[in-house]
Amino acid sequence: MPEIDAPGTMPIALDAMGGDHAPDEIVAGAVQASREHGISIVLVGAPGPLAEALSRHDATTEIPIVRAEEALAMDEGALASLRRPRSSIAVACHLVRRGDACAVVSAGSTAGIVATGKLRLRSRPGVLRPAIAVALPTRPRPTVLLDAGANAEVKPEMLVQFAHLGAAYAETALGVETPRIGLLTIGSEPEKGNRLVKRAHELLSAAPGLDFAGNVEGHDLLTQTVDVIVTDGFTGNVALKTMEGSVRYAFSELRETIKESRTARMGGLLQKRRIRELHRRLDPEVHGGAVLLGLNGTVVIAHGSSRARGISAACVLAATLAHEGVVNRVGERLSSTHRPHRLW
Numbered sequence: 001m002p003e004i005d006a007p008g009t010m011p012i013a014l015d016a017m018g019g020d021h022a023p024d025e026i027v028a029g030a031v032q033a034s035r036e037h038g039i040s041i042v043l044v045g046a047p048g049p050l051a052e053a054l055s056r057h058d059a060t061t062e063i064p065i066v067r068a069e070e071a072l073a074m075d076e077g078a079l080a081s082l083r084r085p086r087s088s089i090a091v092a093c094h095l096v097r098r099g100d101a102c103a104v105v106s107a108g109s110t111a112g113i114v115a116t117g118k119l120r121l122r123s124r125p126g127v128l129r130p131a132i133a134v135a136l137p138t139r140p141r142p143t144v145l146l147d148a149g150a151n152a153e154v155k156p157e158m159l160v161q162f163a164h165l166g167a168a169y170a171e172t173a174l175g176v177e178t179p180r181i182g183l184l185t186i187g188s189e190p191e192k193g194n195r196l197v198k199r200a201h202e203l204l205s206a207a208p209g210l211d212f213a214g215n216v217e218g219h220d221l222l223t224q225t226v227d228v229i230v231t232d233g234f235t236g237n238v239a240l241k242t243m244e245g246s247v248r249y250a251f252s253e254l255r256e257t258i259k260e261s262r263t264a265r266m267g268g269l270l271q272k273r274r275i276r277e278l279h280r281r282l283d284p285e286v287h288g289g290a291v292l293l294g295l296n297g298t299v300v301i302a303h304g305s306s307r308a309r310g311i312s313a314a315c316v317l318a319a320t321l322a323h324e325g326v327v328n329r330v331g332e333r334l335s336s337t338h339r340p341h342r343l344w
Contacts, residue, residue, distance in 0.1 A: 025307045039316065105299075109304075129147075131150050132149050132292055148233065163212070166228035183200060183212075190215065
């Protein structure tokens with residue numbers, strides 16, 4: 001990632017009440033991001049518990065707190081954004097909209113974050129639907145997958161816009177000059193897929209400003225065949241969760257295999273460093289979470305089970321995207337290629 005010129009920049013608005021381990025792990029992650037990466041952060045949530053958590057890290061004077069009266073529960077959906085206008089995620093978004101913060105980070109309910117972000121920050125001009133982008137741990141650099149869950153049902157024109165959103169992310173966060181775009185479907189041939197995918201393939205092939213490489217399949221998710229993989233939110237979320245589950249299963253089986261015999265244990269010890277590095281590379285907490293693209297503000301969605309390390313990584317990602325101007329880059333892409341579409 002590009003270097004972050006953190007000193008003097010606006011802070012990250014961190015939703016301290018969202019996540020399975022809030023607020024303690026959220027606060028610990030904020031302290032880690034502040035001390036290890038020099039990132040300015042403001043915690044949003046209930047002042048009492050947050051002050052207590054900060055005191056345990058001797059950080060009460062380092063990180064300010066902005067009061068929020070309510071918090072969205074992890075099982076609350078999109079309608080909660082309307083029922084709880086003073087929730088911590090809503091206040092965090094308001095800080096960005098008011099210009100008092102440069103980005104939002106939350107490990108709360110994804111549906112709640114998406115709905116609140118759309119309501120409070122609004123979409124960029126011309127954006128049909130915001131999309132969730134995730135960086136897959138491929139080599140030599142990550143591959144961007146979107147949409148990873150914001151839009152279960154889409155139109156072909158939306159997939160073209162997702163390609164532009166993903167390209168803007170790859171350019172700013174990953175330093176890819178000309179991102180190659182792939183369309184996720186059931187076969188590499190242009191005629192493979194349902195009506196949505198076939199029409200999207202036609203539009204992507206003719207879309208200006210995009211380097212469309214054609215269709216990709218599920219087994220291409222981790223092969224770095226392309227830089228950006230585009231799909232609808234339903235398919236993208238299933239693909240992402242399947243990949244995460246497969247990685248957990250593989251490491252569980254590897255641990256059991258290493259325990260089976262003395263020879264296997266010795267081999268495991270000899271490869272300990274490589275195994276640890278592989279585990280680190282595939283650990284979702286290392287990559288900072290997902291990004292909600294297409295809004296008038298940077299929003300990073302950390303994993304709901306994130307501990308301090310994951311929250312710190314999410315703050316680093318948010319600071320990087322804000323510093324590199326991903327919101328403006330999205331606007332530039334859409335304004336230079338925009339032409340009205342007829343949605344079928």
